[in-house]
Amino acid sequence: MNLAAISTLSGGSILASSLNTVFVLIQSEQILLLAWLVYFALHSALASLSVKRWLAAWRPNLLPAYRIAFNLLASLGLAPILWLLYGRPGPMLWAWTGAWATLADGLALGALGGFFYSLRDYDLSEFLGMRQWLNRTRSVQDQEHFHLSVLHRYVRHPWYFFSLVIIWTRDMNAAMLVSVLLMTAYFFIGSKLEERKLIVYHGERYRRYMQKVAGLVPLPWKTLSKTEALALVSDDPDSLLHC
Numbered sequence: 001m002n003l004a005a006i007s008t009l010s011g012g013s014i015l016a017s018s019l020n021t022v023f024v025l026i027q028s029e030q031i032l033l034l035a036w037l038v039y040f041a042l043h044s045a046l047a048s049l050s051v052k053r054w055l056a057a058w059r060p061n062l063l064p065a066y067r068i069a070f071n072l073l074a075s076l077g078l079a080p081i082l083w084l085l086y087g088r089p090g091p092m093l094w095a096w097t098g099a100w101a102t103l104a105d106g107l108a109l110g111a112l113g114g115f116f117y118s119l120r121d122y123d124l125s126e127f128l129g130m131r132q133w134l135n136r137t138r139s140v141q142d143q144e145h146f147h148l149s150v151l152h153r154y155v156r157h158p159w160y161f162f163s164l165v166i167i168w169t170r171d172m173n174a175a176m177l178v179s180v181l182l183m184t185a186y187f188f189i190g191s192k193l194e195e196r197k198l199i200v201y202h203g204e205r206y207r208r209y210m211q212k213v214a215g216l217v218p219l220p221w222k223t224l225s226k227t228e229a230l231a232l233v234s235d236d237p238d239s240l241l242h243c
Helices: 005-047 049-058 060-087 098-121 124-128 130-134 156-169 176-200 204-212 225-234 237-241
Strands: 093-096
Touching: 005 049, 005 060, 005 176, 049 060, 060 124, 060 130, 060 176, 060 225, 098 156, 124 130, 176 204, 204 225
Parallel strands: none
Antiparallel strands: none
């Protein structure tokens, strides 16, 4: 066999190996993609008012445990996704180094600190479902009243914003990038679905809040002063307009 034939064979073998690697990678990402889509669809369906109303009509005695079950299923549902994400990471696409790594980690730590700071403004007992269970609450709607924390004066969904900062400041392999893109899309879509419920709960007051404050990323020209926030919470539109 001459050198040209050997060269052709080697090139063909390398090409076949590369194509096989690409195929395996795409297949792995497709599985991860499907897993995320199924998770998001189930999460949105179970969080919807229509499912809760159906359960209230069918088995109202199960409603006190609904929030606990929802959180448990949401947590367990992440297990296979995390296995795919970390078990089959795929090729590294980019990694922060030097000053950029320091900046990325600093932003992530700041976002994590913001998340823990925000916990004081949430009714964690209701969020986790413990209050509904202990009080045997059978209401379809959430029981927490409309209120605006300091962070909510700057962005309507602080937890989504902090999550976006954290996930986009990580090193990116193929699986991570697919996951981050999907999570970003779901935060946007999920916030819209969540706000449909909040409008049902709080009506025109929440519509006015949406007009005043940015949704996922804070914008300097869309914020509320402390006076405006107090006026909105007290449901006094005249005060809001004259602040």
